[in-house]
Amino acid sequence: MSDRWVAVLSGGLSHERDVSLRSGRRLSAALRSAGLTVTELDADHELLHRLNVERPEAVLVALHGGEGENGAIQSILELLDIPYVGTDPRACRRAWDKPTAKAELARAGLTTPEWMVLPQSTFRELGAHPVLDSLVDKLGLPLMLKPVQGGSALGARVVRDPSELPSAMMGAFSYGDTVQVEKLVEGTEIAIGVLEDSDGPHALPAVRIEPSRGIFDYTARYTAGLTSYQAPAELPEDVARRASELAISAHRLLGLRDISRTDAIVDASGEVHFLEVNVSPGLTATSLLPMAIEADGRGLGEVFDGLVERAIERRS
Structure with missing residues (x-):
């Protein structure tokens, strides 16, 4: 049990504000159950002043999207010289941009689906139909489309x-x-999920995701009953090992710290394909990281209490 005083940042102005608030509330409750004193802060115009005046011993970032994952809040915390749990600003920016992360991992030999990046200006300047026709000719069908930045x-x-x-x-x-x-x-x-301790990064048990509607979209992620989960995932031993190695490799190659979550897909041959990585994983009642932590026989408060100690030690 710890008697540290920490601040949990959540909310913000991204499209994922509601999810972030739920993550923040759950994390705060878990930390309090572990004996920490917790101040919950919204990422608003008063945040900088409050952090500078109140000076918590450490900060935990439960922001999703935008400032919580692109390194902006982390840069502010470093300016204020306040310890925080999680990845530093430069590595946050690499992970936040999906094509940048994929390209870096592909160069290192990790398997990831073939992709292309298309700015909206290309459609305006060259015409939508010729671009889309060329896209299908190049990659074929089916395709997954997603913004290059953002989550959920x-x-x-x-x-x-x-x-x-x-x-x-x-x-x-x-x-x-x-x-x-x-x-x-x-x-x-x-x-x-990947967690770090004094021995380095370790993979948590994989969580299998089975959305009832076929795609793990925003509604399927945050509406109870629309997706079934299996933690730990029932995978062949060699596939589970490769999945763990993939997640640890992504964590290391991108320079991530303390905690991350890698999303992947296992094809019919057992090949594990990297999809994307998250430096601020969700912590809601339907989020994947808490399921993995529980499957590993640990509690959310226990794990993040340990990460708080690591963050404070880094600044000492």
Whole structure:
């Protein structure tokens, strides 16, 4: 049990504000149950002043999307010289941009679905139909479209017929000016959490994801009953090992710290494909990381209490 005083940041102004608030409340309750004193703070115009005046011993970032994952809040915390749990700003930016992360991991030899990146300006300047026709010729069908930045599958959509592409592109563009178009790999979707301790990063048990509607979109993620989960995932031993190695490799290669979650898919041959990585995983009642922590025989408060100690030691 710890007697530390920490601040949990949640909320903010991203599209994922509601999810972030739920993550923040659950994390705060878990930390209090572990004996910590917790101040809950929204990421608003008063945040900088409050942190500078109150000076908690450490900060935990439960922000999703935007400032919580692109390194902005982490940069502020470093300016204020306040210890915080999680990845540093530069590595946050690498992980936040999905094509940047995929390219870096592909160069290192990790398997990831083939992809292309298309800014909205390309459609305006070259015409939507010629671009979309060329896209299908290059990558084939089906495809997964998603904004290059952001989380919770907002703006993401599977396209199985060319007629669906224009509306799918517009839906993705509503969450950002650039879209990643990825060859869809059919198979078993899994998430693998990674936690660090004094011995380095360790993979948590993989969580298997089975959405009832076929796609793990925003509604399927945060509506109880629409998705079934299996933690730990029932996978062949060699597949489970490769999934763990993939997640640890992604964590290390991107320079992540303390905690991360890698999303992947296992195809029919047992190949594990990297999809994306998250430096601020959700902590709601239907989120994947808490399931993995529980499957590992630990509690949320216990794990984050340990991460708080690591953050404080880094600044001492």
